[in-house]
Amino acid sequence: MKDFESNNGWTRDVWVFTEIQDHERVLDGALELLTKGREIADAQGSKLYSIVFALDAEQYLPAVEQFGPDVILYCSDRALKHYDSQIFPDLYAGLIEKYRPSIVLFPSTEAGSDLAPRLAHRFSTGLTSHCTGLSIMRFDEYDRSLLVMQRPAYSGNAIATVICPHTLPQMATVQQGVFDRKEIAGGKPEIIRLPFEYDLATLRIESLEAPVRWDKPKVPLEQAPIVVAGGRGLGSKRTFDRLFELSGLLNGEVGATRVPVFNRWCGEERMIGQTGKTIRPRLYLGFGVSGQIQHTASIIDSEIIVSINTNKDAPITGISDYVVTEDASSFLSRLIDRLKREKRVQ
């Protein structure tokens, strides 16, 4: 692979695709990424850029400012209300061409997972997806500092460390919930409004029916302080549904392994794991979850893990703070009864 010219106009700046979720708020994963981006930019003495594309984008800027970008580039238009896999990559590629950041980060949401590989193709550069670790390290053999990206490998049984030493920008997508977010007081970023110029007549996908709202969690799973998760051991949708009663009592959210999702006991947005979400709640309660690595790698940073499983040697017990060897549905209904009683007593 031929090396890029180090002074070919590329800056050392770090960009974060600051995604707007459901056209109503800044995605938490994007704020986490800004915090991480700040750390990376500081480590190499460069600037952090936040890129916002949205309808009425101005309303999100105050929230973004709290997370320490040096520059906010934003574009506001009706056509940017939903992620569009033609408009967003075209606009973003144009900006990268113009501003030349050397590190470009995305949340690994549906939009980020679409945008990032497209841009990697346009710049013939590398992309590492679903990263769980990002840092800057000096590499003497390449005579420069590089972004060091860590991601699960071999179905989550291992962690691979990846670099992109010859091409720019270096690109990564990051699971939500992996990094902390930290507000930074007193930052006054430079704010640049970009004109929206796009020939909408070139769009090939025509919408026939306006999207219809789907049943969704009250807060995204990644943000829920308490997650009660169900697996195959709950046996049926009927018992799985009782998790909602428990989560209601605890003020949490319901999560699942892949099995309930496949059985259509619940929607895909509740799946925790390698193909789902990464969570870090205060409390994780797993009912009838065996604890395969594809699931547990994404719950391991929970503060407290409790497992309820008939098999006292199920793999999940190895990562549990509390092991309950019981039938999941009986324990679930006893716990619900008990909490209801507790609630009434107070």
Added chain:
Amino acid sequence: MLSIIVCIKQVPDTQKAVFDPKTGAIDRKSTDNIMNPDDLHALEMALSIRDRYGARVTAITMGPPQADDVLSEAYALGADECVLVSDPRFAGSDSLITTRVLSRAILRLGAFDLVITGCEAIDGNTAHVGYQLSEFLSMPLITQIHEFMIDGNHAIIERLYGHEYQKIRVSLPLLLSMGKNSNRVRIPRLVDIKECGEKPISLMTLNDIGGEPGEYGAAGSPTVVIKTEIFSHTRGRAVLEGGIEEKVDAIVHMLKKQNILRF
């Protein structure tokens, strides 16, 4: 008649894989190879479109010579034609380069209406190839499909978009990515399995798809894996004793102590 190309990949069966405890790498000798699960759904999509509208289905894979196993499987499931894209100079390609190889090979196959891929391969889990093919081939990619209809030169598709359902109309040619929720995979008939070993698999090499050797394989790949480590975690493992009510007690007590239960 429609022309449909399906991208399938041979992958180690990661669910049953044997891992080297030191490096975390898959022990390829003791692990079976299978067709990537999502790609079965991609092939199913192609076959069901053929059933409804008539089509010629070509399965294509890039991989080492033994990857022709998945092509035989594709024949057994009903593919009309199979192409193996294989060259030692492709070894070590990352997702960008894999897509470069596939897209150039696809363009050599002649005009097509649909290219169908799986969402994600279970060995790399990058889910890049579909999006990058969309870029290389300059055509839209549609994911998360529930309903698919052909209407003249257009497809009418119902799909999930984030939390929302969406109905769209888009002109052919077009790319589709299929996941496990999209359809139910058919089971091959015994007679097809018997015959599939005899059907010819065409081979394409670097010479057929064109380009310079330096554009391919590890040499052409922008990403470099510098380390792979296996990881493990352990915790307190306090096993709760007694009857079920005592265990409920213990959990409720813990929730209070941790200030999680505030009533």
